[in-house]
Amino acid sequence: MIGRRNLALTALSALMTIALPARAQAPSLADAAGSYSISSSSRIHFTVGQTGGGGGIAGNFAKFSGKFRIDGGNVAHSSVEFTLFPDSVRARERRIENFLRSSAVFDTANFRTVTFRSTSVTQTGPDRATVEGAMTARGKTRKERFAVTLTDWDRRSISFTIRGSIRRAPYGMDVGTPIYSNVVEFDMDIKGLRR
Amino acid sequence: MLRNGENGFGTITIVLHWTIALLILGLMLIGFVMRRIEIDPALQFSLYQWHKSLGFTALGLAALRAIWWLADRTPRPVPGLRPFENFAARETHGILIILGLITPLAGWAVASASTLNMPSFYFNIIVIPHLPLSQSESSEAFWAITHAFLAYVMLALVAIHAAAALYHHFVRGDEVLIRMLRSRLGSSDVGAVDGREADNAAAGRK
Numbered sequence: 001m002i003g004r005r006n007l008a009l010t011a012l013s014a015l016m017t018i019a020l021p022a023r024a025q026a027p028s029l030a031d032a033a034g035s036y037s038i039s040s041s042s043r044i045h046f047t048v049g050q051t052g053g054g055g056g057i058a059g060n061f062a063k064f065s066g067k068f069r070i071d072g073g074n075v076a077h078s079s080v081e082f083t084l085f086p087d088s089v090r091a092r093e094r095r096i097e098n099f100l101r102s103s104a105v106f107d108t109a110n111f112r113t114v115t116f117r118s119t120s121v122t123q124t125g126p127d128r129a130t131v132e133g134a135m136t137a138r139g140k141t142r143k144e145r146f147a148v149t150l151t152d153w154d155r156r157s158i159s160f161t162i163r164g165s166i167r168r169a170p171y172g173m174d175v176g177t178p179i180y181s182n183v184v185e186f187d188m189d190i191k192g193l194r195r
Numbered sequence: 196m197l198r199n200g201e202n203g204f205g206t207i208t209i210v211l212h213w214t215i216a217l218l219i220l221g222l223m224l225i226g227f228v229m230r231r232i233e234i235d236p237a238l239q240f241s242l243y244q245w246h247k248s249l250g251f252t253a254l255g256l257a258a259l260r261a262i263w264w265l266a267d268r269t270p271r272p273v274p275g276l277r278p279f280e281n282f283a284a285r286e287t288h289g290i291l292i293i294l295g296l297i298t299p300l301a302g303w304a305v306a307s308a309s310t311l312n313m314p315s316f317y318f319n320i321i322v323i324p325h326l327p328l329s330q331s332e333s334s335e336a337f338w339a340i341t342h343a344f345l346a347y348v349m350l351a352l353v354a355i356h357a358a359a360a361l362y363h364h365f366v367r368g369d370e371v372l373i374r375m376l377r378s379r380l381g382s383s384d385v386g387a388v389d390g391r392e393a394d395n396a397a398a399g400r401k
Contacts, residue, residue, distance in 0.1 A: 051314050051316055052314045054312055054314065092310075102236040103235065103236060103237070104236035104237035175237045175241075178316070178319055179313065179314055179319075
């Protein structure tokens with residue numbers, strides 16, 4: 001913990017001493033302290049591999065909301081809340097979208113949201129962190145983990161790429177296995193707007 | 196006896212006939228339920244996979260059946276069959292053997308042409324590659340209609356085929372159905388001349 005705090009402080013002091021040129025350096029989580037709401041311009045992309053290769057199932061979620069707070073003094077105290085509306089799923093074909101919305105997968109008629117609430121944030125590099133939290137889908141809550149990389153920030157906004165591999169079977173969404181992988185790969189570009 | 200005789204079917208023909216018959220009727224039932232009835236989407240997905248795996252099995256057996264039909268001899272018609280009946284029976288059997296092959300092939304074409312590009316994972320054991328067809332909505336729709344049409348034609352012919360067999364059994368009281376139910380002992384085929392007597396003897400022993 002001391003190491004991480006030192007790292008954050010070093011980054012912060014480096015920013016203060018070299019002022020303007022600091023923007024040219026790799027972005028640092030600690031410098032981006034503040035509260036943000038997740039912009040609708042963010043991109044929530046997912047893929048599910050299929051047996052024997054091929055494209056598998058890929059898509060995006062168009063509707064979501066969330067907020068997060070980066071604690072500059074201690075990144076570990078940062079937090080995030082995220083809500084996804086699976087009804088907004090977009091895939092290659094309408095029939096895939098309808099299947100994903102159906103009772104076989106998200107069951108959007110009965111479960112309107114998928115939520116994630118962080119329980120711990122661990123900084124793994126100046127611009128990286130692992131976020132652990134409780135994900136709730138189809139009424140089931142499980143601990144999941146995402147890898148977060150800070151890609152850009154300025155005074156008003158901040159951007160991350162977030163990756164995570166979620167097993168779907170524990171949420172009662174095992175339909176299609178083993179033709180389609182049990183693991184859903186999330187690849188998200190999240191943009192936060194300072195509140 | 197494994198092979199067909201002069202006056203009766205061998206075990207291979209009989210086993211293939213009934214296995215394929217059972218498979219095809221099951222496939223038609225699954226096909227109808229998964230396409231024409233509003234059911235649970237997860238169950239529907241599962242039925243599609245069963246339909247594909249069983250369909251590939253039916254295709255394999257139908258190919259064996261066709262090869263065996265060409266390679267092995269065809270028993271003589273049951274005595275007392277009118278020429279028209281014999282002709283109709285032969286035509287029906289030939290068409291059924293062809294439909295048994297091309298209907299599952301058309302089903303394979305549906306899976307291959309589908310824009311879903313979903314692998315055919317045979318009983319979750321091995322991936323069967325797609326046929327080299329272009330994947331498009333129109334191509335998929337064409338093959339789906341063709342597959343269904345062939346299946347309905349086959350169903351109609353199966354109904355006629357089964358009705359004819361039952362008619363022969365219950366109304367005419369001849370051997371038509373019986374000889375697809377049990378194989379004769381080899382003695383029936385010792386000679387064509389005294390075949391009838393040997394048949395009776397063989398039938399009596401059972």
